[in-house]
Amino acid sequence: MQELLQQVFNGVVIGSVYVLMAVGLTIIFGVMKIVNFAHGEFYMVGAYLAFYLVSVAGLPFFVALILASAIVGLCGILIERVIDKFGKDMVETDYTYFTILFTIAVSLILANTVNVLAGPSQHQIETGLSTAPITIGPVVVTAFKMLVIAIAFSVSIGFGLFLRFSRFGKAMRSTFANKEAAESVGINTTTINMATFAIGACMASVGGILVGAMFNIYPYMGSQASLKAFAVVILGGIGSFIGAILGGMSLGIIESIASAYFDVGYTQAISFVLIILVLVFRPEGIAGRVTM
Amino acid sequence: MAVLEVSNLSKSFGGVDAVVDVSFHVEERSILGIIGPNGAGKSTVINLLTGLYRPLSGKVMYSGKDITGLSSHSVAQLGIGRTFQHTTSFPDMTALESVALAQIYLNKIGLWETLFRPSKVERWRAARLDNGYEALELVGLHDRANVKCKNLPHAEQVALDIAIAVATGARLLLLDEPAGGLNTSEIGRLMDVVRTLQDRGATIVMIEHHMALVMSICGRVVVLNDGRKIAEGSPKEIQENELVIDAYLGKDADRD
Amino acid sequence: MLGVLAVLPLVFPNEYTLHLFILAAINIVFASSLNLISGYVGELSLGHAAFAGLGAYATALLTLRGYSPWLGLLAAVAVTGVSAYLIGLVVIRLRGAYFVISSLAFQMTMFFIASNWLTVTHGPMGLLGIPKPKLWLPGIGSIELVSKMDFYYLSVIVAIVVVIACNRLVKAPIGESWVAIRENEKLSAAVGIDRTRYVRIAFMFAAGFAGVGGWLLAHYIGVVSPNDNMSFDLIISFILMVVIGGRGTITGPIIGAVVVTVLPEYLRGLGNWRLTAYGVILALLVIFLPRGFMQLWEMVYSRLHPLVVAALPIKRRE
Numbered sequence: 001m002q003e004l005l006q007q008v009f010n011g012v013v014i015g016s017v018y019v020l021m022a023v024g025l026t027i028i029f030g031v032m033k034i035v036n037f038a039h040g041e042f043y044m045v046g047a048y049l050a051f052y053l054v055s056v057a058g059l060p061f062f063v064a065l066i067l068a069s070a071i072v073g074l075c076g077i078l079i080e081r082v083i084d085k086f087g088k089d090m091v092e093t094d095y096t097y098f099t100i101l102f103t104i105a106v107s108l109i110l111a112n113t114v115n116v117l118a119g120p121s122q123h124q125i126e127t128g129l130s131t132a133p134i135t136i137g138p139v140v141v142t143a144f145k146m147l148v149i150a151i152a153f154s155v156s157i158g159f160g161l162f163l164r165f166s167r168f169g170k171a172m173r174s175t176f177a178n179k180e181a182a183e184s185v186g187i188n189t190t191t192i193n194m195a196t197f198a199i200g201a202c203m204a205s206v207g208g209i210l211v212g213a214m215f216n217i218y219p220y221m222g223s224q225a226s227l228k229a230f231a232v233v234i235l236g237g238i239g240s241f242i243g244a245i246l247g248g249m250s251l252g253i254i255e256s257i258a259s260a261y262f263d264v265g266y267t268q269a270i271s272f273v274l275i276i277l278v279l280v281f282r283p284e285g286i287a288g289r290v291t292m
Numbered sequence: 293m294a295v296l297e298v299s300n301l302s303k304s305f306g307g308v309d310a311v312v313d314v315s316f317h318v319e320e321r322s323i324l325g326i327i328g329p330n331g332a333g334k335s336t337v338i339n340l341l342t343g344l345y346r347p348l349s350g351k352v353m354y355s356g357k358d359i360t361g362l363s364s365h366s367v368a369q370l371g372i373g374r375t376f377q378h379t380t381s382f383p384d385m386t387a388l389e390s391v392a393l394a395q396i397y398l399n400k401i402g403l404w405e406t407l408f409r410p411s412k413v414e415r416w417r418a419a420r421l422d423n424g425y426e427a428l429e430l431v432g433l434h435d436r437a438n439v440k441c442k443n444l445p446h447a448e449q450v451a452l453d454i455a456i457a458v459a460t461g462a463r464l465l466l467l468d469e470p471a472g473g474l475n476t477s478e479i480g481r482l483m484d485v486v487r488t489l490q491d492r493g494a495t496i497v498m499i500e501h502h503m504a505l506v507m508s509i510c511g512r513v514v515v516l517n518d519g520r521k522i523a524e525g526s527p528k529e530i531q532e533n534e535l536v537i538d539a540y541l542g543k544d545a546d547r548d
Numbered sequence: 549m550l551g552v553l554a555v556l557p558l559v560f561p562n563e564y565t566l567h568l569f570i571l572a573a574i575n576i577v578f579a580s581s582l583n584l585i586s587g588y589v590g591e592l593s594l595g596h597a598a599f600a601g602l603g604a605y606a607t608a609l610l611t612l613r614g615y616s617p618w619l620g621l622l623a624a625v626a627v628t629g630v631s632a633y634l635i636g637l638v639v640i641r642l643r644g645a646y647f648v649i650s651s652l653a654f655q656m657t658m659f660f661i662a663s664n665w666l667t668v669t670h671g672p673m674g675l676l677g678i679p680k681p682k683l684w685l686p687g688i689g690s691i692e693l694v695s696k697m698d699f700y701y702l703s704v705i706v707a708i709v710v711v712i713a714c715n716r717l718v719k720a721p722i723g724e725s726w727v728a729i730r731e732n733e734k735l736s737a738a739v740g741i742d743r744t745r746y747v748r749i750a751f752m753f754a755a756g757f758a759g760v761g762g763w764l765l766a767h768y769i770g771v772v773s774p775n776d777n778m779s780f781d782l783i784i785s786f787i788l789m790v791v792i793g794g795r796g797t798i799t800g801p802i803i804g805a806v807v808v809t810v811l812p813e814y815l816r817g818l819g820n821w822r823l824t825a826y827g828v829i830l831a832l833l834v835i836f837l838p839r840g841f842m843q844l845w846e847m848v849y850s851r852l853h854p855l856v857v858a859a860l861p862i863k864r865r866e
Contacts, residue, residue, distance in 0.1 A: 035645040086835045093590050093730065094838065096644045100592060101791065101834045108784065108827030116820045223780075227656065230649055269660050275653040279646070280638050342738065364737035374738050382731040393728055396721040397740030403749075406720035407713060413720045460739050 002138040007256045009139045015252020016152035020207040021225060022232035022244035023156055024200030030176045030239040031196040033095070034083065037103040039204050040226030041110040044219065046072045046205025047212035048114055051125045061127045061213070069205040076201025077194050079106060084193060107222065115219035125213040148210045155206055159199065160241055172196065176239070224268070231271040234278050237285025246286050295320045295464055295495045301350035303340055310336045312519040314350070318464075323486065323496045325510035327503070329540055332516040334499045335377065338466050342374050343367045354464065369397050373462030375453040377469050383442035387433055387452050390441055391424035392417065394459035427459040431485050447478040454485060464495045471502040483509055507531065515539070553704055566696040572809040573703035574764045579789035579801030580714045581757030585750045587795030588723060590730035591643065595651035596758055596786050598658035599628045601778025603759025604766035605662065608675045617681035621763050628759030632752040640747045655783065662774040674773025678766055703764050710757050715798050717753065726750055727796070784826060791833050794842025803841050
């Protein structure tokens with residue numbers, strides 16, 4: 001039983017990162033209809049930036065976290081601008097092709113460039129926190145893991161509150177629901193689009209940095225992360241914030257429990273098996289309401 | 293003899309009633325008009341008949357056959373053709389190519405012929421182009437045969453959509469607001485085309501906003517409001533029907 | 549044309565050039581097949597490498613147990629065709645981004661199985677020692693197609709057959725239906741075209757031909773492994789082929805295949821930056837030349853021959 005609780009806790013830790021990734025991906029798809037294949041690369045680039053800021057520039061972890069994510073956010077805006085400029089007048093099928101292939105291209109460029117510049121070896125981001133295990137009840141944790149949950153949740157929930165209660169957040173939700181309607185009431189969808197992509201990229205970056213501090217970073221960590229993010233978004237339901245949270249937690253916990261019984265390699269398969277199962281039996285996911 | 297019988301058709305979207313208990317029938321070789329204020333559910337009815345939506349309840353009989361809830365392509369293959377409100381047909385095909393395409397389902401050229409009898413495939417294609425040309429002549433587009441659909445001005449687009457529906461060999465044609473965006477002379481030509489179709493044996497159901505058009509060529513008119521049928525009868529009867537007048541005036545009043 | 553192809557290996561007997569020709573022919577098979585579903589029907593499939601790999605593994609498993617490579621060819625087509633049917637039951641009703649993601653999930657599942665089902669596939673090590681096909685010619689007896697020259701002729705003939713088949717499919721009502729579905733799905737249904745049926749046909753043919761390509765590759769290289777036959781890199785190159793050449797045309801994929809085959813040669817100087825270069829090329833292509841080389845060709849052609857286009861004889865019955 002204790003073993004199970006431990007696995008659940010570990011699942012919650014990694015699940016909270018999945019939630020971050022999934023929320024970013026889902027808002028990008030929901031607001032702009034872009035399937036962002038480069039999402040994992042935002043995660044990876046953020047992690048590498050933070051690593052260099054900490055180990056080379058000597059910045060404290062939290063400063064690096066914020067700075068790196070801000071930079072990635074700006075990159076996100078840049079990419080969004082390019083997509084908007086060239087994709088604006090395309091027909092829907094062309095647009096789908098364009099955004100998918102373009103983001104695949106971006107992910108290729110980013111992953112390969114980092115691989116060449118930084119080398120394939122793995123690193124870990126220093127946090128300056130003690131890694132001594134702390135026992136809370138039946139579960140053994142570390143200070144940092146608790147922090148991961150705290151950061152990931154506060155960012156996700158903070159964003160959720162922002163969506164619900166702030167004026168900008170409401171504007172975002174309107175654009176999400178119906179772009180033309182939002183424009184006709186005077187919402188500047190261009191700003192919304194830029195902000196959405198920036199926030200999504202930022203959140204991915206935070207996720208990458210947290211994982212990079214917990215485990216390690218390597219140039220192709222992005223593709224794994226992308227797949228997990230897609231799995232969570234499909235599981236939770238595209239366009240659903242609650243779905244992203246439920247889905248992210250579920251995937252994290254399921255993987256964690258499974259890792260106790262199966263090889264690490266097989267737990268990775270859970271993501272894509274899940275995608276296929278969901279698409280077969282309940283395409284709208286746990287909480288989604290989007291029809292195809 | 294009723295070619296189309298719609299009984300108690302209903303549909304709602306996420307709790308909002310779009311079509312409620314609508315029934316009507318269409319006599320063979322007649323022209324039925326469906327009118328009603330915006331949002332009355334007219335297009336929804338057509339979409340329900342042609343398989344774009346599944347009805348919540350109700351029945352649709354076509355020439356004695358139950359076609360309720362059949363998919364779009366099945367409905368089309370049974371001989372029901374339709375036009376859409378906003379379409380650019382098949383943008384990169386020429387007008388002639390699109391009316392040729394509309395006949396594809398008529399001869400199921402199988403995989404065997406496709407792979408091993410290209411000359412037969414080519415002959416079928418030539419035959420479709422010939423027939424397609426006739427359909428274009430019917431709507432007056434024979435000299436625009438080689439123009440790409442996306443380059444056709446709106447009035448010709450509408451004519452092409454009708455030609456496409458006709459080319460499928462459909463005996464029942466459902467036209468969704470064909471007069472939208474047409475000027476007076478174009479509407480006149482539209483009337484001629486519809487009458488010609490009727491002469492050639494087709495049955496036509498037309499959703500329209502253009503009252504003069506409806507009143508002059510429709511034999512009977514059905515009026516919808518808020519998803520319900522509120523009146524049915526000859527054009528003259530409808531014009532004098534109080535409920536109908538209220539429905540339209542009511543909507544106008546709301547807009548102030 | 550045929551004459552040129554027949555004589556080519558005699559003009560360039562260089563082993564390496566022959567190798568490129570063979571790869572180009574195999575890539576033409578891959579590109580033309582992907583084009584059916586991703587060019588004509590218009591649904592971007594990221595799972596194509598999985599079918600290519602399935603074909604390769606199918607023939608490898610059979611021929612390593614002593615069966616004829618020709619049986620392997622049948623098996624490759626059968627396996628890919630059936631899998632495409634089954635997968636299709638799930639993915640064909642999806643569109644756009646959903647189709648893409650599910651095809652990717654299928655791709656990764658297959659890659660995963662190939663890498664981990666050690667007893668059957670030997671995992672990343674792969675299966676080695678795949679025999680070459682034998683041909684029985686009257687008067688000569690059975691010859692094994694061992695030399696590059698032999699394989700060149702085999703792969704070119706196969707490529708020609710596949711291209712002709714695709715061409716016939718495209719020119720037939722089947723192909724017209726694909727284009728109609730792509731251009732205006734609602735209208736295509738309204739004229740009686742059953743989308744599910746036609747997309748399934750495209751998907752199965754695409755998979756089947758990909759299996760044929762996989763068969764060729766397996767017997768040419770003699771080794772199958774997840775990284776050689778169904779990696780993500782392979783999908784990228786497939787997509788590049790279709791995008792460079794021009795999706796939705798017959799010649800497009802051929803051009804794209806040839807370009808992608810020789811591209812590594814020109815990019816060799818970039819060393820490790822190769823993949824980045826691919827990414828940049830892909831990005832520039834989808835922005836400026838989304839319909840590939842054929843778009844370029846069309847732009848040139850239509851400038852030069854505007855009158856030809858307008859004066860096409862109108863077919864009419866006299």
